[in-house]
Amino acid sequence: MSKRHASKYKIDRRMGENIWGRPKSPVNRREYGPGQHGQRRKGKLSDFGVQLRAKQKLKGYYANMTEKQFRRVYAEATRMKGDTSANLIGLLERRLDAVVYRSKFVPTPFAARQFVNHGHVKVNGRRVNIPSFLVKVGDVIEVKEASKQLVIVLEAAQSGERDVPDYLEVDHNKMTAKYVRVPALTEVPYPVLMEPNLVVEYYSR
Template sequence: MSKRHSQKYKIDRRMGENIWGRPKSPVNRREYAPGQHGQRRKGKLSDFGLQLRAKQKLKGYYGNISEKHFLRIYKEANRLKGDTSELLIGLLESRLDAIVYRAKFVATVFAARQFVNHGHVKVNGQRVNIPSYRCKVGDVIEVRDRSKQLAFVLEATQLAERDVPDYIEADHNKMTATYKAMPQLADVPYPVVMEPNLVVEFYSR
């Protein structure tokens, strides 16, 4: 499992955007970057800078996954037939931790990674504790019986700040979710604009 070494909200502030749409994000109060030089006037980014920023934002959104793993996902998307940028999004959204987060079983993508890693989730009846596990269309993801009444799980299902997207069918009474289809960029409810086309340009240099 990839380990997050920096505070998650530093990602928000470095990007200058509330990338998860959370009300507690410090970007809501301080839109400048962290550190003593954070308030310096920003220069215009080069094409490379824009591409790097797009990659950092997308990678950070999914729990700041490692560069090695993110590159592996890109290479897989590039091998598949179709639009690489759309496939990249689809593969990222097929991760088990991403589906747990989208289904609103937990409040944050970071919590989703920990939730899966601690063995609280089953896929098609089998316990899976690998956050990066690739789910297939039709897979049924379920919170284990002993975990269904955890307070933070019940609270997450009631969060009003985001909805379950159409490509996931969630039943919060049974605590199950079905992965109905691999989404495209327009289907994913990102709180900010994501630019996977720039990520593809970054790796295509």
């Protein structure tokens, strides 16, 4: 579904974790890294290595964002009042592609980015094709009428792989979602442990 379709499984292998919790992840079969040296025993990570890994995992989770995009989100999080790590998660979860994925309109974050790019999504009745568009509390996100019967949309909505989180109100009959509130880290349904505090430490060096 995306130009980075192949890379998502490499991310899982590199991290040694099934970061999207999908049953097809190769980590479910092989917990070592990709490539001919993937099975070598790994030494203990340095503090920098732990921080870098936390950053790469969080960045990879959101459809493998580029470093430039991710650093821009972090910079915005530092300008906001309050805890930077909480702000970072809040901003990432406000991205339109993240909301489309959380609403179960598509099966993966990669598909969500492409879905938005191709103009299948409206926000408050207006078409938005920018995946990084930040949704505000009270905004209504909907799948365009002509796209509601797409196979990918119907299959995602009926999938039992994951649930819609409480900070969204979703109606799969109408294919609409309302952004109720910005979530706390504990409310975001990550399949693996995310440590935004380590990401803050990484960029604060």
